[in-house]
Amino acid sequence: MTKILEINGVSKEFKGFKLDNITFTLDKGYIMGFIGPNGAGKTTTIRLIMNLLKKDSGEIKIFGMDNVTDEVPIKDRIGFVYEENYFYEHLTVNKMKEIIAPFYSRWDDNKFNEYCGKFELTPKKKIRDLSKGTKMKFSLAIALSHNAELLILDEPTSGLDPVFRDKLMDILREEIQDENKSIIFSTHITSDLEKIADYITFINNGRIVFSNQKDILLENYKIIKGDTGILTEEIRKELLGIKENKFGFEALCDYEKQSIFSKFEVMTEKPSLEQMMVYLSGKL
Amino acid sequence: MKIIIRNSSPDPIYKQISDQLRGMIITGELKSGEALPSIRNLARDLRISVITTKRSYEDLEREGFLETVGGKGTFVAPQNREFIKEQKLKIIEAKLFEAVDEARMLGLKKNELKEMLDALYE
Structure with a gap:
């Protein structure tokens, strides 16, 4: 099987916290749930994968390429959703999209409009007027609209009600139908993963406790x-x-x-x- | 094709699926050569993980009930009559074994159980 994501012996130390020699991989076509208590290192790991933080040691490969030297071609093929809002609050949904879209070589405006409809996003609304859940839906619409092969979702469900969480799971299932996409998805709402995840990686105190097929675990x-x-x-x-x-x-x-x-x-x-x-x- | 997954079942999900598919093949509800949904389709529709459905199919392939043709999909394997009979006998044997177990717990004698079976057969 082709590895989409390989994390090999990665460490990162801050004052009072250490991500300690973590290793795990994700195969093409599967969904991995990344779980752990608050402060365990989930977001730090994701920020390292996205090269938003510099690692102290170890190696991260995405699509077989190094995540630092090949950052640009890699990011073109990644769709991500962070826990916090990182959009310009004073812009409208549509304006924000127009700023983001040109960064992606395979941006698909039809798909974006389709998701706006599905998620009930009003293009003329300002980002700051959106509720927490709707902001999350906007990030998701962006992440899903440029034919990404790897989706990295950091706590995508935390601000969402159960009805939309359920809908999101269906969307993710639909995304992996073509066997070429993979999803890594951090959460502490484990019920979302209970059924959908193929693999579970559990991190605690900066260490990987296990990373394996969910059924085996x-x-x-x-x-x-x-x-x-x-x-x-x-x-x-x-x-x-x-x-x-x-x-x-x-x-x-x-x-x-x-x-x-x-x-x-x-x-x-x-x-x-x-x-x-x-x-x-x-x-x- | 109908598959029902019970979360309350003590059996793991992959086993619930393979048991139900095996049952449908043995009873002839699924005929040899019939195409099955892809593992990804089945996982989506049952709302479970791909690895789970993959494991069910792999188990049934190993047992000779299914076969996967590269690039085409998964099909019910040509079933040999003798093989199906053998499988059915195995099921009957397992059920009888259960009955014997229950009878023993109740302190029923062999003759009494036989009488019961005779009565049921008529």
Whole structure:
């Protein structure tokens, strides 16, 4: 399979935060969910990919090219949505578009108008008069209108209601039908990813905890619920995170380790991505 | 072709899909040579990930139910009658095994279970 994005041993240090030797890749034609708690390093990673920050070490390749030396041809093929608004507030939607469009060699005005219709964007409205959700829709319309092969979305769903989030997921599904596009999408609303994502990369404290196929990940863990009485020191050591109260405990456990409970009466469940994120973040 | 995915099922989604497709092939609802939707189409329509549908198809290919022709798509493989009979027998055996298990838990004797089966057959 062709790699669209390769991040190899990338580090970046700030005061009080370090992105530590992160590595992961994304294949052509797939969707990756990039998850982690606030402050874990999601946005920093995305800013490094987009060359908005200078990395201390490591290598980032996009479409097989170096993201610093080949920045211009790479960015022509990327559609991005950042968490924060980066448009000129005093311009109208249409004026802003006219400024952005010439930067892209494959800009498609018909597609942009189509999305404006779909997203109910009024071309004559000023950016500053748009709601947070509508600003997000505007960035999305721009990102989707120049035949990008890689979409990089940083928390695209955070200001959006569930109805539009659902619509967005359908749009993304439609985007990958032609097998040539890939999407990387950071969020902490993991329910959006539960179904759509092919791969999940989980970052915590500046380190990659895992990066793998979603289905494999969900099969690798189990949620165990039972009586607190059975939690001996030995058993506790094997668990990846425990929540206890006077009625019992709930814990995340490696699929293979669930046999340690074979002698006890416990309930096992498939974990959700959210449960995995909570238990593996080590902040219970 | 009808596929229903239950989030509450203990079975993973890829298995729910391959089980249902296999069932349709065995019962003849899907005939040999019939074209299946592409993995991307199926994933979009079922609103699940591409890798999940890919895995279902791969499992069924390995079992000989489907075949993928490069550049053309995925089709129901020509089914051998003996093979289908074998598969059906396997299903019956598994169900009987379940019944025997339940009967044992209840403390039912072999004869009593046989009587039940006789009664059901008539």
